[in-house]
Amino acid sequence: MDNAEKEVLLSIRNLDVVFGRGRKSFKAVDNVSFDIYKGETLSLVGESGSGKTTIGRAIVRINPCSAGEIVYKGKRISGKLSRKEDREVVRTIQMIFQDPSASLNERATIEYIISEGLYNFHLYKDEKDRIAKVEQITKEVGLLPEHLTRYPHEFSGGQRQRVGLARSIVMEPEFIIADEPISALDVSIRAQVLNLLKKFQRERGLTYLFIAHDLSIVRFISDRIVVIYKGRIMEIAESEELFAFPMHPYTKSLISAIPVPDPIIEKSKKLLVYDPSMHDYMTEQPGLTDLGNGHMVFGSPSEIEKYKKIRFA
Numbered sequence: 071m072d073n074a075e076k077e078v079l080l081s082i083r084n085l086d087v088v089f090g091r092g093r094k095s096f097k098a099v100d101n102v103s104f105d106i107y108k109g110e111t112l113s114l115v116g117e118s119g120s121g122k123t124t125i126g127r128a129i130v131r132i133n134p135c136s137a138g139e140i141v142y143k144g145k146r147i148s149g150k151l152s153r154k155e156d157r158e159v160v161r162t163i164q165m166i167f168q169d170p171s172a173s174l175n176e177r178a179t180i181e182y183i184i185s186e187g188l189y190n191f192h193l194y195k196d197e198k199d200r201i202a203k204v205e206q207i208t209k210e211v212g213l214l215p216e217h218l219t220r221y222p223h224e225f226s227g228g229q230r231q232r233v234g235l236a237r238s239i240v241m242e243p244e245f246i247i248a249d250e251p252i253s254a255l256d257v258s259i260r261a262q263v264l265n266l267l268k269k270f271q272r273e274r275g276l277t278y279l280f281i282a283h284d285l286s287i288v289r290f291i292s293d294r295i296v297v298i299y300k301g302r303i304m305e306i307a308e309s310e311e312l313f314a315f316p317m318h319p320y321t322k323s324l325i326s327a328i329p330v331p332d333p334i335i336e337k338s339k340k341l342l343v344y345d346p347s348m349h350d351y352m353t354e355q356p357g358l359t360d361l362g363n364g365h366m367v368f369g370s371p372s373e374i375e376k377y378k379k380i381r382f383a
Contacts, residue, residue, distance in 0.1 A: 170230035228259035
């Protein structure tokens with residue numbers, strides 16, 4: 071399906087997020103714009119400090135926007151909202167955090183943690199219905215009924231992340247921001263959590279914004295990938311397109327850092343290091359331009375011409 075025919079669930083338009091004031095201010099997100107289509111997994115990829123989590127937190131209204139806007143289902147959700155609108159955003163947009171131990175209340179039982187959203191929004195008919203919902207979602211994420219009476223410190227990292235997932239899914243959201251949900255987990259557990267996310271997407275028609283710094287993980291779960299560097303978008307493309315034709319030097323450097331399972335190839339492979347000074351933007355103003363196929367790259371007009379020749383040679 072062509073992008074023009076897809077339903078846009080969330081739009082980020084010319085978003086700036088600035089921390090601090092005056093001379094001490096720091097622009098974490100700089101003029102970022104992209105759409106997320108209903109039912110897709112869009113991955114936001116970049117090194118630590120590139121502004122990925124800041125964008126995710128701006129969507130769920132933790133970080134205020136300094137400029138631009140965030141539009142969800144045709145309604146602006148950045149800036150001032152009524153209490154009713156704010157509650158609707160909180161219920162339909164959920165976030166799964168990177169560190170499952172820090173995001174769970176250590177003094178609450180697993181049953182209460184999963185039920186908290188149900189209590190706050192009264193998403194159950196009676197006590198029997200609430201318990202049924204909690205038990206059902208616990209089973210779906212691969213936890214046992216006896217786990218409900220326990221506390222977070224009694225669980226492994228993978229189990230705690232399942233609790234975080236259950237807490238989000240039980241709210242019946244439409245859109246989930248997964249902020250590096252597997253980076254703190256063992257490799258064997260990562261695949262299980264990723265498979266769970268895909269399962270819920272299939273069964274419930276969920277839309278994901280998946281935040282990661284590792285391109286090898288997002289390749290297999292993303293429909294499209296946004297590459298971000300120091301708060302600016304460098305490249306946007308469908309997953310296979312990005313890996314087949316990486317255009318921006320920064321994207322190429324990220325791909326070159328993906329580990330290869332063969333130790334001989336891994337030893338001899340060449341790592342590409344991105345140097346921002348290679349661009350000359352003094353004479354030509356850079357911008358995000360569509361090369362075709364929905365493949366967008368940040369560059370000056372002369373760089374864009376060069377990328378087009380390479381891509382369609």
